[in-house]
Amino acid sequence: MAQRYDIEKTPEGTWDIIDxxxxxxxxxxxVPLIDMPIEEADHLVDLLNSRDREQRDDT
Known part of the structure; x- marks a missing residue:
């Protein structure tokens, strides 16, 4: 199953979470999930992808 969310580096060196x-x-x-440090973005993208997988498995 493809992951719905990923992180993308901004020109300023911070990270955004992208659908x-x-x-x-x-x-x-x-709250837009943008301009974050890599550790925070990496953690949140894992949580979002986990939640998305669970929701798709329930359908």
Whole structure:
């Protein structure tokens, strides 16, 4: 199963979480997941992909 979310480095050296299906930055609870340090982005992308897998498995 393809992973829905990935991280992308910005020109400033921070990281954004991108929805690979749309190419857009992810927004969770009204907060865009952009301009993060790599550790935070890496952790959050793992959580988002895990949640997405569970939701797709339930359908």
């Amino acid at each position: 690979v299906f749309t190419g857009l930055p992810v927004v969770e609870v009204g």
